[in-house]
Amino acid sequence: MTAVFDGHNDALGKLQSHEGAPADFLSGLPERDIDLPRARAGGLAGGLFAINAPSPHDPSDGRSLWETPYAEPIDHAQATAFTAGAVGRAHALAAASDGAVAVATDAAALDRCRADGTLAMVLHLEGAEAIDPGLSALDAWHAAGVRSIGLVWSRPNAFGHGVPFRFPASPDTGPGLTAAGLALVRRCAQLRMAVDVSHLNAAGFADVARLAAGPVIASHSACHALSASTRNLTDDQLREIGRSDGIVGIVFAPAFVREDGADEADTRLAVLVSHVRHAVAVAGLDHVGLGSDFDGAPMPAAIGDVAGLPRLLDALRDDGFAADEVQRIAWGNWRRVLGSVWGS
Numbered sequence: 636m637t638a639v640f641d642g643h644n645d646a647l648g649k650l651q652s653h654e655g656a657p658a659d660f661l662s663g664l665p666e667r668d669i670d671l672p673r674a675r676a677g678g679l680a681g682g683l684f685a686i687n688a689p690s691p692h693d694p695s696d697g698r699s700l701w702e703t704p705y706a707e708p709i710d711h712a713q714a715t716a717f718t719a720g721a722v723g724r725a726h727a728l729a730a731a732s733d734g735a736v737a738v739a740t741d742a743a744a745l746d747r748c749r750a751d752g753t754l755a756m757v758l759h760l761e762g763a764e765a766i767d768p769g770l771s772a773l774d775a776w777h778a779a780g781v782r783s784i785g786l787v788w789s790r791p792n793a794f795g796h797g798v799p800f801r802f803p804a805s806p807d808t809g810p811g812l813t814a815a816g817l818a819l820v821r822r823c824a825q826l827r828m829a830v831d832v833s834h835l836n837a838a839g840f841a842d843v844a845r846l847a848a849g850p851v852i853a854s855h856s857a858c859h860a861l862s863a864s865t866r867n868l869t870d871d872q873l874r875e876i877g878r879s880d881g882i883v884g885i886v887f888a889p890a891f892v893r894e895d896g897a898d899e900a901d902t903r904l905a906v907l908v909s910h911v912r913h914a915v916a917v918a919g920l921d922h923v924g925l926g927s928d929f930d931g932a933p934m935p936a937a938i939g940d941v942a943g944l945p946r947l948l949d950a951l952r953d954d955g956f957a958a959d960e961v962q963r964i965a966w967g968n969w970r971r972v973l974g975s976v977w978g979s
């Protein structure tokens with residue numbers, strides 16, 4: 636089975652929000668998109684496991700995604716408490732798994748996990764609110780195993796401005812990174828932590844691309860040319876990702892990939908394949924991977940949950956991607972980019 640590294644899932648955040656026990660993840664959580672038995676069935680060998688501390692109030696209030704007001708900020712103390720709980724749960728999960736799950740902090744660990752059939756969790760903060768503007772908490776999260784930082788979720792914070800959910804609309808929605816945001820990007824480069832631009836607005840993306848001096852990573856986005864939401868990458872941004880030897884993980888959520896922006900489960904795999912094709916054409920084959928958003932967004936019924944990953948890989952092969960190209964998209968490109976960022 637083709638091994639997959641998935642650039643984004645919200646399994647840890649869901650486990651924390653619902654106070655789930657690690658044993659539940661190991662034995663099965665059928666109401667969620669990911670648990671260990673189905674991760675194995677789908678070939679999921681590793682991924683960025685995101686921790687996204689929720690805003691104090693759900694702004695959707697029954698409205699559709701594109702009519703949702705800009706999400707309100709979450710304060711540092713609340714984000715810190717949530718993140719500490721989720722990071723602790725991740726380590727407890729690995730400890731309870733009898734070697735089936737590991738927190739991976741370098742590329743050698745990714746290789747080992749893939750060879751051993753261990754699920755590699757790379758801890759990722761989706762939104763940097765659990766980091767103080769003085770950045771002292773960054774070293775604490777690094778010491779706790781976090782190796783990837785998404786500067787913002789779709790809300791403002793001390794470091795920058797996430798895009799509000801809008802369709803059709805440009806991701807150029809406001810100012811770039813704050814002084815603290817610029818300092819955070821520089822410090823992540825020193826610590827060799829990945830910086831993720833998904834959810835960031837266009838001016839913030841440009842700041843990261845200018846400062847990071849390394850791979851630009853968009854963990855879970857799609858192509859604006861095919862689906863014109865604020866969450867997606869323009870062709871200029873895709874080219875910048877290619878130039879930087881970075882990667883875009885193509886998100887699966889129907890609302891972000893469909894031409895009409897509809898949050899419609901009846902979305903064909905061919906739509907996802909068309910985003911992979913477009914990103915490959917603009918950024919290059921070495922700069923495209925997967926970034927599902929399992930447990931974070933509704934999925935196309937054609938994939939369903941993590942056990943459906945092989946169906947997407949089959950659809951890529953059926954579209955003419957060679958076996959070695961599918962392996963690079965599924966695993967190799969993420970492995971190369973993270974190894975380059977981490978220096979391992």
Ligand SMILES: [Zn+2]
Nearest residue numbers: 761834855931
């Ligand atoms: Zn997200």
